[in-house]
Amino acid sequence: AEIAQITLDGPAASGKSSAAKGLAKELNAYFVNTGDMYRALTSVVIAKGIDPETQADAVEAILPEQDIRYVSGEGLDLLLHINGELAEASQVRSPEVAAKVSLVAKIPAVRKWLVKRQREAAELGLIVMEGRDIGTVVFPEAKFKFYVSASPMVRAQRRLAQEGEVSEGATVEKVAAEIAKRDEMDMNRAVSPLKPAEDAVMVDTSDLSLEAVIAMMAERVK
Numbered sequence: 001a002e003i004a005q006i007t008l009d010g011p012a013a014s015g016k017s018s019a020a021k022g023l024a025k026e027l028n029a030y031f032v033n034t035g036d037m038y039r040a041l042t043s044v045v046i047a048k049g050i051d052p053e054t055q056a057d058a059v060e061a062i063l064p065e066q067d068i069r070y071v072s073g074e075g076l077d078l079l080l081h082i083n084g085e086l087a088e089a090s091q092v093r094s095p096e097v098a099a100k101v102s103l104v105a106k107i108p109a110v111r112k113w114l115v116k117r118q119r120e121a122a123e124l125g126l127i128v129m130e131g132r133d134i135g136t137v138v139f140p141e142a143k144f145k146f147y148v149s150a151s152p153m154v155r156a157q158r159r160l161a162q163e164g165e166v167s168e169g170a171t172v173e174k175v176a177a178e179i180a181k182r183d184e185m186d187m188n189r190a191v192s193p194l195k196p197a198e199d200a201v202m203v204d205t206s207d208l209s210l211e212a213v214i215a216m217m218a219e220r221v222k
């Protein structure tokens with residue numbers, strides 16, 4: 001099979017995960033969510049009692065003992081494993097992890113370590129990969145790149161609707177502030193900041209249904 005990558009990048013809760021998943025299904029491609037890889041590592045960092053803000057060295061030191069990877073499941077499904085065990089959504093998508101993940105993701109050694117695993121996943125075949133630096137750093141040669149965004153209010157409302165990912169009693173304002181803080185960190189870090197690739201197609205999903213976004217992207221690729 002011809003090996004190729006389709007990349008989706010964009011800020012938190014922009015709808016890129018759902019769009020990437022739908023596009024992959026439409027194209028019979030593999031789907032890789034790289035945010036979950038950063039989140040998986042962050043859950044390990046938290047479990048070990050390491051503060052990523054002040055102990056970047058300690059985070060780097062545990063990397064050689066960690067095994068975070070996507071394993072083939074049924075058909076085109078890929079399953080995220082953390083040290084040999086299936087990652088639970090409650091572990092990876094928790095508010096505690098969301099609060100710390102950008103601190104872990106800005107550590108250069110962490111990025112190098114995970115980017116290597118992300119590039120390995122592309123050996124599977126046609127792949128749709130989403131994250132923050134996929135079109136700019138992981139696969140700069142990709143033929144199809146999308147940068148997915150939405151207005152801050154729309155993103156906060158979408159995130160609020162995702163059960164388990166926000167704290168009890170969270171308001172749309174609080175969620176919007178959490179998202180803005182994470183984006184700020186992701187856009188301003190020294191290594192691989194979030195930004196559109198020069199050749200990315202910009203997709204504003206604020207006023208579009210998920211189906212419309214997927215159809216638009218599939219149209220461009222086909």
Ligand code: C5P
Pocket residue numbers: 012013034035036038039101102103105106130131132133134182183186
């Ligand atoms: O996509 P998601 O919001 O789950 O990503 C969680 C965090 O992981 C982001 O806020 C960012 O700090 C980090 N990330 C990254 N590079 C990627 C994907 C995610 O730095 N390619």
